[in-house]
Amino acid sequence: xxxxxxxxxYNVIGTRPIRHDGYDKVTGRAIYGADIKLPxxxxxxxxxxxxxxxxxxxxxxGPAKAVPGVYAVITGAxxxxxxxxxxxxxxxxxNFRYASNNIMAGDKVLYKGHxxxxxxxVDKNTALExxxxxxxxxxxxxxxxxxxxxxxxxxxxxxxxxxxxDLGEKIDGPTNQANHIRHDxxxxxxxxxxxxxxxxREFTTAMVHQGYIEPxxxxxxxxxxGRITIWTSTQGSFPTRRQVAGILQLPDSxxxxxxxxxxxxxxxxxxxYLEAVAAILSxxxxxxxxxxxxxxxVFEATGPTPGSWMSAKVGVKNDGTITAAYADIRFEAGxxxxxxxxxxxxxxxxxxxxxxTRIDGYDVVVNRPKTAAYRAPxxxxxxxxxxxxxxxxxxxLGMDPIEFRLKNAAKEGTRRADGPIHPLxxxxxxxxxxxxxxxxxxxxxxxxxxxxxRGRGIASGYWFNIGLKSAVxxxxxxxxxxxxxxxxxxxxxxxxxxxxxxxxxxxxxxEDVRPxxxxxxxxxxxxxxxxxxxTYATGYASHDAAQDVVSQLRERAARLWDVDLDxxxxxxxxxxxxxxxxxxxxxxxxxxxxxxxxxxxxxxxSVDPEGAGGAFSTQIADVEIDPETGKTDVIxxxxxxxxxxxxxxxxxxxxxxxxxVQGIGWGLNEEYFMNDDVxxxxxxxxxxxxxxxxxxxxxxxxxxVPNPGHPFGVRGVGEVPIVPPVATIANAIHDAxxxxxxxxxxxxxxxxxxxxxxx
Amino acid sequence: xxxxxxxxxxxxxxxxxFLVAPYVSLLDTLREELGLTGTKEGCNDGNxxxxxxxxxxxxVDSCCVLGAEIDGSTVETIEGMAEPGRLHPLQQxxxxxxxxxxxxxxxxxxxxxxxxxxxxxxxxxxxxxFWLAGNLCRxxxxxxxxxxxxxxxxxx
Numbered sequence: 001x002x003x004x005x006x007x008x009x010y011n012v013i014g015t016r017p018i019r020h021d022g023y024d025k026v027t028g029r030a031i032y033g034a035d036i037k038l039p040x041x042x043x044x045x046x047x048x049x050x051x052x053x054x055x056x057x058x059x060x061x062g063p064a065k066a067v068p069g070v071y072a073v074i075t076g077a078x079x080x081x082x083x084x085x086x087x088x089x090x091x092x093x094x095n096f097r098y099a100s101n102n103i104m105a106g107d108k109v110l111y112k113g114h115x116x117x118x119x120x121x122v123d124k125n126t127a128l129e130x131x132x133x134x135x136x137x138x139x140x141x142x143x144x145x146x147x148x149x150x151x152x153x154x155x156x157x158x159x160x161x162x163x164x165x166d167l168g169e170k171i172d173g174p175t176n177q178a179n180h181i182r183h184d185x186x187x188x189x190x191x192x193x194x195x196x197x198x199x200x201r202e203f204t205t206a207m208v209h210q211g212y213i214e215p216x217x218x219x220x221x222x223x224x225x226g227r228i229t230i231w232t233s234t235q236g237s238f239p240t241r242r243q244v245a246g247i248l249q250l251p252d253s254x255x256x257x258x259x260x261x262x263x264x265x266x267x268x269x270x271x272x273y274l275e276a277v278a279a280i281l282s283x284x285x286x287x288x289x290x291x292x293x294x295x296x297x298v299f300e301a302t303g304p305t306p307g308s309w310m311s312a313k314v315g316v317k318n319d320g321t322i323t324a325a326y327a328d329i330r331f332e333a334g335x336x337x338x339x340x341x342x343x344x345x346x347x348x349x350x351x352x353x354x355x356x357t358r359i360d361g362y363d364v365v366v367n368r369p370k371t372a373a374y375r376a377p378x379x380x381x382x383x384x385x386x387x388x389x390x391x392x393x394x395x396x397l398g399m400d401p402i403e404f405r406l407k408n409a410a411k412e413g414t415r416r417a418d419g420p421i422h423p424l425x426x427x428x429x430x431x432x433x434x435x436x437x438x439x440x441x442x443x444x445x446x447x448x449x450x451x452x453x454r455g456r457g458i459a460s461g462y463w464f465n466i467g468l469k470s471a472v473x474x475x476x477x478x479x480x481x482x483x484x485x486x487x488x489x490x491x492x493x494x495x496x497x498x499x500x501x502x503x504x505x506x507x508x509x510x511e512d513v514r515p516x517x518x519x520x521x522x523x524x525x526x527x528x529x530x531x532x533x534x535t536y537a538t539g540y541a542s543h544d545a546a547q548d549v550v551s552q553l554r555e556r557a558a559r560l561w562d563v564d565l566d567x568x569x570x571x572x573x574x575x576x577x578x579x580x581x582x583x584x585x586x587x588x589x590x591x592x593x594x595x596x597x598x599x600x601x602x603x604x605x606s607v608d609p610e611g612a613g614g615a616f617s618t619q620i621a622d623v624e625i626d627p628e629t630g631k632t633d634v635i636x637x638x639x640x641x642x643x644x645x646x647x648x649x650x651x652x653x654x655x656x657x658x659x660x661v662q663g664i665g666w667g668l669n670e671e672y673f674m675n676d677d678v679x680x681x682x683x684x685x686x687x688x689x690x691x692x693x694x695x696x697x698x699x700x701x702x703x704x705v706p707n708p709g710h711p712f713g714v715r716g717v718g719e720v721p722i723v724p725p726v727a728t729i730a731n732a733i734h735d736a737x738x739x740x741x742x743x744x745x746x747x748x749x750x751x752x753x754x755x756x757x758x759x
Numbered sequence: 760x761x762x763x764x765x766x767x768x769x770x771x772x773x774x775x776x777f778l779v780a781p782y783v784s785l786l787d788t789l790r791e792e793l794g795l796t797g798t799k800e801g802c803n804d805g806n807x808x809x810x811x812x813x814x815x816x817x818x819v820d821s822c823c824v825l826g827a828e829i830d831g832s833t834v835e836t837i838e839g840m841a842e843p844g845r846l847h848p849l850q851q852x853x854x855x856x857x858x859x860x861x862x863x864x865x866x867x868x869x870x871x872x873x874x875x876x877x878x879x880x881x882x883x884x885x886x887x888x889f890w891l892a893g894n895l896c897r898x899x900x901x902x903x904x905x906x907x908x909x910x911x912x913x914x915x
Binding site: 016018019021022023025026027028029030031032034035037124125210211212213214215261262263264265266292294295491492493648650651653654655657658659660661662683684685689690691692693694695697698 | 780782783787790794795796797798799800801802803804806807809836837838840841846850853854855856857859860861862863864865866869887888889891892893894895896897898899900901902903904905
């Protein structure tokens with residue numbers, strides 16, 4: 001279902017063409033990172049720490065080096081020792097020294113799975129066999145994986161050299177508190193004093209993983225000229241180049257990253273893990289080296305999203321007006337600083353217009369893998385807290401959940417709690433569409449079959465979206481087709497959406513645009529595929545590059561007809577003379593005359609747009625709970641979302657549905673299950689993600705409030721849909737059982753315990 | 760050095776005759792020895808279905824079968840699904856219904872779905888969801904995958 005405001009406005013945008021890379025992907029021909037073959041290729045293996053926290057006293061690589069077929073064994077000592085340089089990767093920053101220590105431990109291991117050595121050998125089994133022979137002498141240290149424990153005085157210190165900050169002041173002495181920041185707005189005490197009802201609650205959420213199906217991989221050569229070439233699956237070939245160069249203390253330009261097809265990322269394939277290791281193994285062996293990560297290592301040693309402790313407090317008047325709100329958000333950063341607590345603070349209250357707010361955020365290091373971005377990083381956790389408190393307020397006031405949200409809705413001109421003013425946004429339109437939805441207007445029978453109990457929940461969420469840098473070139477072929485080159489790796493159909501925008505400008509069918517993702521030497525700098533920026537920013541560049549083509553083709557027409565450039569107008573894919581209707585050529589006809597009018601036409605654009613425009617989603621869930629087992633089934637789910645303009649509505653729906661299902665897994669059963677501070681469920685069997693059989697159809701309602709900051713009104717789509725699901729499910733569980741769960745996941749054990757407590 | 764085993768089998772309708780070490784999985788045999796990288800590794804422990812192939816009419820996770828075990832068997836992988844120049848209706852349907860995003864799980868889903876429709880041309884939505892529960896997808900939320908299979912089933 002689509003509430004379309006762009007219907008009939010465009011020729012290509014809003015249609016559902018087959019994606020250009022689809023044929024290769026349904027036939028098995030597409031080459032993903034693990035599929036690359038090179039002459040003389042060696043296979044690698046990484047030895048990882050079994051301990052959550054230990055000092056490395058010594059490493060004996062001798063027995064491994066003695067294995068026939070082993071070409072090299074490396075440790076942290078083979079790395080150059082990167083300096084403390086902080087670089088923004090688009091969705092989170094990286095400190096090269098920490099990044100280097102994260103991919104190959106220095107003097108300490110900080111979490112189970114932390115790499116300590118790597119082997120290159122003639123084949124995978126030889127490499128694994130040799131890695132198992134490396135002797136590491138560890139001095140096991142006390143560890144801490146719970147963030148509230150890590151903040152207590154006397155807690156084991158994860159990073160001895162960490163300079164903790166508290167509200168801008170340096171913390172004296174060792175600490176696990178990397179940072180404490182605050183946003184203050186209005187007068188929080190006065191705001192709560194004005195309230196008739198104040199609800200304050202505490203929440204926790206477990207660490208969860210992005211769960212992409214393709215494990216990390218990297219293949220590298222380090223040649224005689226000192227140049228490094230890397231084939232990998234990454235969300236950003238340029239940011240990967242930046243990280244590899246930073247870790248190896250080399251100029252960016254000696255590293256070339258060739259992005260192969262990528263099997264999912266959701267933020268988790270922005271950080272680089274294997275690339276620099278493969279490069280050093282290649283330097284040591286003179287051969288190309290491939291590394292494939294095991295699934296257990298993907299869980300244990302790549303960036304999940306933080307577990308959290310949060311407190312949320314909201315005050316309202318009896319008429320439902322919010323007078324004040326406070327949030328304390330504490331995130332596990334993992335072994336190095338840099339959780340997405342800042343993003344959570346930007347979003348936590350941003351659905352609402354609240355005159356008095358305070359938000360505290362803590363970034364806490366613990367003996368867990370360094371967290372990475374995961375789809376609207378940090379914001380699902382924050383929404384779980386605030387939307388659950390809002391639901392409790394709505395219940396106490398006896399108000400309608402959508403009317404309450406409409407009454408307090410943030411709109412154009414509302415100041416966000418962290419400072420920025422909302423531009424034109426679709427918050428109210430999204431709530432109105434939810435109110436009109438078939439789901440909201442169908443009553444739910446509260447008693448299910450076999451004594452099961454049903455409930456309905458609703459929650460909203462916000463994500464700010466980002467712009468950043470993208471480059472696109474468009475070369476015109478003589479047959480009228482065009483080759484579009486971009487730097488955004490295509491993680492879910494973006495070649496199609498980027499090509500559609502060029503086709504729209506040029507007035508040609510989308511099939512006549514051949515999109516191509518280039519390596520770092522084939523296109524200008526382009527930031528990550530993340531932050532919901534690709535269709536927005538690379539699409540913006542595509543639009544501008546296509547306009548550059550149009551402007552050059554107008555010049556060719558003027559030359560061809562020997563008339564002034566001002567005489568040539570372009571409309572509906574045709575170049576024509578204003579004064580002589582006989583002089584008219586289509587894009588295709590004019591393209592065939594390039595050879596005789598000055599040679600090839602190549603349009604190009606690079607952009608860094610700042611009008612990304614925030615996105616809102618409101619979601620409705622019906623759950624059915626078995627009070628005997630505590631199992632919760634989602635039996636109906638609707639997502640309503642403002643997407644600005646849906647370029648390819650099928651892939652927009654796909655983003656919405658996929659994010660919701662990740663959120664359902666997050667809320668109901670996914671978690672890093674720790675025992676003695678090490679993860680013990682690091683397989684898909686034990687870290688159970690939703691399957692087809694666990695789910696209903698996910699109903700989608702696309703709302704289009706075009707973003708004035710984009711030539712076609714695009715807003716980022718991929719992240720905001722994962723913001724409300726955990727809260728939506730919690731509110732549905734409350735409706736079914738009359739109990740409020742404030743710990744995620746809301747698994748059968750927690751539901752049974754809560755039912756027992758209720759009596 | 761372990762001695763390699765000679766294996767003769769039928770792969771995507773063609774006879775194959777190769778040597779493989781006895782400890783190498785069918786997944787690695789296909790990908791490394793036989794050059795068929797369309798079958799994907801997601802977990803290497805039988806829990807994600809990305810490496811699904813059809814072995815003598817049954818779908819299996821090829822990471823949990825040894826290459827040496829297929830001697831005398833018939834194996835079908837994603838590379839054998841389309842006729843020359845013409846996609847299988849399921850492949851066409853996945854494209855038309857946007858049933859893939861990153862595409863890494865897609866070969867496994869297609870091989871699994873084909874095995875279902877070969878046995879049961881008109882399965883219910885419930886049956887499709889049950890049958891495909893051994894294949895994990897993290898991008899789509901499964902909605903469009905189920906619809907793509909239903910579309911082919913309904914036109915059968």
